[in-house]
Structure formats: structure tokens, C-alpha cells
Amino acid sequence: MTETLLDVRNLSLYLDTPDGDVQILDDVSFTVERSTTVGMIGESGSGKSMTALAVLGLLPPRARVTGEIRFRGTDLLAMSRAELARLRGTGISMIFQEPMTALDPVFTIGQQISQVLRSHRRVTRREAREKTIEMLDAVGIPDPARRSGEYPHQLSGGMRQRAMIAMALIGEPELLIADEPTTAVDITIQAQLLDLLETLGRERGTSIMLISHDIGVVAELCRRVVVLYAGQVVEATTTDALLERPGHPYTSGLMWAVPRLGTRRQRLHAIRGRVPQPDQLPTGCRFRPRCDFAVPECAEPIALAPVGDGGPEHDVRCRRADELDLPGLVHDGAEATVENAPVVQGSGS
Amino acid sequence: MTTVSTAQAGTAPKPAPPLLEVDDLVVHFEGRRRQQPIRAVDGVSLGIGRGETLGLIGESGSGKSTIGRAVLGLLRPKAGAVRFEGEDPWTQPGRRRRELRRRMQVVFQDPHEALDPRMTVEQSVAEPLLMTGVRRPERLRRAADLLERVGLGDAHRYRRPHELSGGQKQRVNIARALASDPDLIVCDESVSALDVSIQAEILNLLVDLQDERGLSYLFISHDISVVAHLSHRVTVLYLGMVMESGAVGAVVDRPAHPYTRALLAAQPRALPSYLRTERREVLRGDIPSPAAPPSGCRFRTRCPFARDRCAQEIPAVRELEPGRTVACHFAEQL
Numbered sequence A: 001m002t003e004t005l006l007d008v009r010n011l012s013l014y015l016d017t018p019d020g021d022v023q024i025l026d027d028v029s030f031t032v033e034r035s036t037t038v039g040m041i042g043e044s045g046s047g048k049s050m051t052a053l054a055v056l057g058l059l060p061p062r063a064r065v066t067g068e069i070r071f072r073g074t075d076l077l078a079m080s081r082a083e084l085a086r087l088r089g090t091g092i093s094m095i096f097q098e099p100m101t102a103l104d105p106v107f108t109i110g111q112q113i114s115q116v117l118r119s120h121r122r123v124t125r126r127e128a129r130e131k132t133i134e135m136l137d138a139v140g141i142p143d144p145a146r147r148s149g150e151y152p153h154q155l156s157g158g159m160r161q162r163a164m165i166a167m168a169l170i171g172e173p174e175l176l177i178a179d180e181p182t183t184a185v186d187i188t189i190q191a192q193l194l195d196l197l198e199t200l201g202r203e204r205g206t207s208i209m210l211i212s213h214d215i216g217v218v219a220e221l222c223r224r225v226v227v228l229y230a231g232q233v234v235e236a237t238t239t240d241a242l243l244e245r246p247g248h249p250y251t252s253g254l255m256w257a258v259p260r261l262g263t264r265r266q267r268l269h270a271i272r273g274r275v276p277q278p279d280q281l282p283t284g285c286r287f288r289p290r291c292d293f294a295v296p297e298c299a300e301p302i303a304l305a306p307v308g309d310g311g312p313e314h315d316v317r318c319r320r321a322d323e324l325d326l327p328g329l330v331h332d333g334a335e336a337t338v339e340n341a342p343v344v345q346g347s348g349s
Numbered sequence B: 001m002t003t004v005s006t007a008q009a010g011t012a013p014k015p016a017p018p019l020l021e022v023d024d025l026v027v028h029f030e031g032r033r034r035q036q037p038i039r040a041v042d043g044v045s046l047g048i049g050r051g052e053t054l055g056l057i058g059e060s061g062s063g064k065s066t067i068g069r070a071v072l073g074l075l076r077p078k079a080g081a082v083r084f085e086g087e088d089p090w091t092q093p094g095r096r097r098r099e100l101r102r103r104m105q106v107v108f109q110d111p112h113e114a115l116d117p118r119m120t121v122e123q124s125v126a127e128p129l130l131m132t133g134v135r136r137p138e139r140l141r142r143a144a145d146l147l148e149r150v151g152l153g154d155a156h157r158y159r160r161p162h163e164l165s166g167g168q169k170q171r172v173n174i175a176r177a178l179a180s181d182p183d184l185i186v187c188d189e190s191v192s193a194l195d196v197s198i199q200a201e202i203l204n205l206l207v208d209l210q211d212e213r214g215l216s217y218l219f220i221s222h223d224i225s226v227v228a229h230l231s232h233r234v235t236v237l238y239l240g241m242v243m244e245s246g247a248v249g250a251v252v253d254r255p256a257h258p259y260t261r262a263l264l265a266a267q268p269r270a271l272p273s274y275l276r277t278e279r280r281e282v283l284r285g286d287i288p289s290p291a292a293p294p295s296g297c298r299f300r301t302r303c304p305f306a307r308d309r310c311a312q313e314i315p316a317v318r319e320l321e322p323g324r325t326v327a328c329h330f331a332e333q334l
Ligand SMILES: Nc1ncnc2c1ncn2[C@@H]1O[C@H](COP(=O)(O)OP(=O)(O)OP(=O)(O)O)[C@@H](O)[C@H]1O
Pocket: A015, A017, A024, A042, A043, A044, A045, A046, A047, A048, A049, A050, A051, A060, A213, A278
């Protein structure tokens, strides 16, 4: 029934820096099924963008990777540059946080999108133009024929992001990776873009991997979630299971750190300490120095493994995952509040 | 049990004047290339009481930061006034004006930009005290106390900004703002650049400091959850005008203005699929240019309820109930 489109296995990534080789990703594994939506969350520096760039084969030259990245069964790490370039756009596409960095200011958006199409398919200029206008229409750009003749700076932030989506989808990719596509736009525009991604994904059967630091944004769109911490996957499961019963203390902590409409001046759970630098990682569980539940055994290496009652769909990288009962954002079938949730331990201000 | 001092009907004592009053404030900026002026703030009134947080919500370009800067005296209004304890700093002699300004401090979004890279943390915090004539040992002692209070111990005193994380830098900015012993702090997107776990620390700190010191905050953010968390009252802005204001509970739980409703509906919710019952209404289109705002109600081009009257008549800011105002012709019918 489900078919695995992207299968990332034991991906590690090292960067050659002036201070020596630093490991940015460690043993990252996750899958994206066909026609589904997966979110990736984590704080700044956790490795979300690096994971995306690795999948697209767009890493800086100083990067070294080990592991496997299988797309439709083929290992991308074994592909030549030319093969990868061909895959980008028609197999996997990406949209970025800042559309201005990806759009060329000296060409109209119509020219840029047609150009992408013509690099993938044998189409006449005229066909390319027609397809481009259709695509601009599909992403909700009003008056697409006229807009296709405009330059990126003539568009609002939201319209530019739509043009980016059109450009990413024109080659009919099977997987769209969206790296913080809504971080730079207003909340009402964010809602429009999330709706658009949802519709396009559903209508075209495109799988979407949405990268965000906002668990709410991921919950709006994604069926599954992967949580990254300091270059490792610490938890991966369905969005519903994650919100109901997070298995990793970091995931639960994050949920209770975020103010919500109902948290009115109540103490937020501030996870003590801060994310370690890639060259100063603790032994064993990387969250250990900040974790309220750490025991001496947490200093031993620990792998991502299924949790007891979560079924095969719930993997956690925590030694105590089976015994801990961590608060999620659901309580008795309703949204949890600070009053009814089990106390989250943690430091104050 | 303590008796709550909210007065009975009829015997209500006259409320003290608010600490800060913004009265029909208008700020326009010169447009580019002889275009129309940008009407960044167009007749905004608000008030902040002692020990109170007023949150300003609105999309980018709605005029939040401009109001903040006018409050701080960083720009001069075209019309209207900002009064601190009843006095307009612009009409006061220089000395008094500076004294009033000292009592209003600011914490900006970018924790790095506001700090002098050559100064140690201790120097940054002690610097505002130079002007007050406090002697050096006392200045350093106070700086140390403030740093301690914001959670930065001795280990950080002699560090420079580049040796601190974003959250630590924002703590230094808060300590520095507190050094002048202000009554009001304008927080303009003060936690927006921080990762969520650090944001939580700073929000907790802001709540504690307010409770301890009776500080007032003008708290500006595009993030409604953050504003709702910290504020006692909120004012919702759109294209330089107030759409709605009132107690946070009322505005968030029973939004009266279509724009407030739309903002709340657009708020992403960290809830599982089975708790996302109602389909959210997505607001169409973009914010119009503040150089050429729509006639009548400024929100009408995106409003799902707009009728003919909305294009012809600017809706007055009406009081719906005490302390609760709305600027929509049809607020009661929605
Ligand atoms: N070009 C580079 N050289 C050295 N280190 C890098 C480089 N790019 C990224 N890193 C490091 O790799 C780690 C992961 O970075 P990445 O950009 O993937 O984080 P992210 O999760 O996308 O964060 P954000 O939420 O801030 O976008 C970080 O520690 C970062 O400092």
C-alpha cells in the first residue's frame, strides 16, 4: 500500500573546517512515503537544512557524507553530478526560506520558470510559456499571464514564495522539500501557503518534506514528524502520536516551552542550558546535560529504537523512553493546559 | 483570602491616569520618488497602566515599531501626542524631557545590534548609570546585581558580546534597560529572533521582573501567542489604525473584529488531526500599501464581510463594553 519514496539510512555528515573535521549529522535515518507529508523540526543549528541539502546533493565541497540516501530505491550518494542534476527538479525539488536568494533578479519569473521546464523537457517556447502560466495559476497567483512578465522584486513576499513553489513544481517532482518556506512571511500569508502546499500535494500526489522550527506549522500540514537535536534524530512518529505522547524529553520540553493562546503568563518550561556546539558534544545521549530525567546510563551510546506501546511507527532515541510518561499537548481528548498537564520539570527563568 | 480592590458599581474611585497615553498619534514618512507619504500610523490611541503589559499585534508594516519609536521619542509625530504621566516630553524643557525619556527604555529584536562589541557585559550594563552621577564602585555593584538578576553570573561579567549566545545577549540588553530604573520598557520583537527554549527563558524573566518591580511593558510582536502570553491588554493594528483593543482574554477568546478573527484563525496550532475540527478561514490577498490605503475601512479589501458602506465610511473606534473597543461597522452582527 505505502511505497517508500525517500529512504535516508545512517546518514552522517562531516564538514572540514579550520578547526578540523566536525560532525554535523550523526546516523540520521528516516523515510518519506509516496504521496505523504513529513515534517522535520528542531532548533537552530540542529541540522535540518544540512539534511535537506544532502538529499539534494547540494552540499558544500568541504562536506563528506557516509550512509545511504535512497530515492525510488537508488542510492543518490552513488550518483554522478550529472545524474543528480537531472534528478533535481523532476525527482526532488526544494523551496527555501528566502525566495530572493533562489530567484534571479534580472529575469522575469515567467522566464525563470519556463527555463526550468525547458531544461527538463523537450517543449517549445510557446508550450513552456503556456505551462508556466498554468502553473502560476495553480499556485494562486492572480492574473498569471501578466504576472509572469514581472521581476521578482515587483512581487510581495507571499507572491514570491508562490512563484518559488511554481518553479519547484513545474518539473513535476515526486518529492518537494520545503525548508522554512513561511518563516519570512506574515501569519496570514503563512496560512495561505500551507493551504496551497496541502492542496498541491493532495492533487498531484507530491510528497512533501516540510522543515520548520515551529511544531504548530508542521502539525498543520504533516502526517509524520522527525525531531532533530544536535545532528541526530531523537524521535520520529506520526504527528498525532507525537503531540499526544512524546517519547523524548526534548520533544516534550519543546512543546511546553512554546507559549500558546491559553498559557497566559504561566511559567513556560525553559529547557535549561543550550544546544551543544558540534565540536563539544556530550557522550551518550546528546540531550543528557539538559535533561531532567538523566541517569548515569544515559552516558552510554544510544540508538534510535521503537518504543514499547508506540508500535513500529514510533522511534525514540532515549534510554528511558519506555518508562517515562511525558506530557504531550493532549489531555483527556482535549488540548492540554498548564493546569491539567502532568508537571513538566525544569528550571525557571 | 485577600480582598480584591476592584470597586463596586457606583463607588468606583476615579482611575489613576495611565502611565503612558498615546493620543491620536499620526506618523507619516516621506514616500519614495515623490509618491504619496507612507501613512505608517494614522490616528492611534492607547494607554498603558502601571505594572501592565499592553501587547501590539499586527502584520509587518502595520505600524507597531513606529508607535514604539514615537513612544520612546525617537521620532516626532506629525500629529497627536505621547504623554508620560500626563506630560508630553516634546513640550518639556531639555532637562525634564531627558528625565522622562530615561524612564522609558527599549529592548529590540536583534540582541547583537544593540550592544557595543568593544564593551564587556559589565560595562554595557553600567554605562547608562554614567549619566546619573552614580560613582563607579556603586555603578559596578548595581551592574553586578542586575546581571545576577537576569541570570548571568560572574563568569559572564567580563565577556564581550561575541562570546555570548543570542539568549545571553538579550539578557544583557534587559539588564541594560533596567539599569536606568525605568517605569516602562518597550519590547519590540524582543524574543522573535530566539529559539523557542531560549524564548521561554526570556518570557519567564520578563514576567518575573514585571511582578517584582511593577514595570509596564509595551510589548510588540507579530507572534500572537507570544503577545497573548505576556499581555494584560492587547491592541490589534492594521495599516496604521487600531482595529480592536481590550483585555487579552476578551480579544483572544471572543474577537470582535474580522481582522482579529482572521489573525487568530491563521495561527498554527500544535494539535493532532482529530482536534482540528473547524476548517480555518484563510484570508485572501496581501496587505495593501500604506502609501495608498483603501478608502473607508482599511481592512475592507481582505474582509470576508465587507459591504458597500465599508468602502465609503471609515468605521469609528467604538466602545463595545468598558475597556473594549472595535472599529468595524458590523462588529455586533458577525
Ligand atoms: N558552511 C558551514 N560551515 C561550517 N558549519 C556549518 C556550515 N553550514 C552549517 N554548519 C553547521 O551545521 C550545523 C547544522 O546546520 P543547519 O543549517 O543544517 O541547521 P538548521 O537546523 O537548518 O538550523 P536553522 O533552524 O537555523 O536553519 C550547525 O551547527 C551549523 O553551524
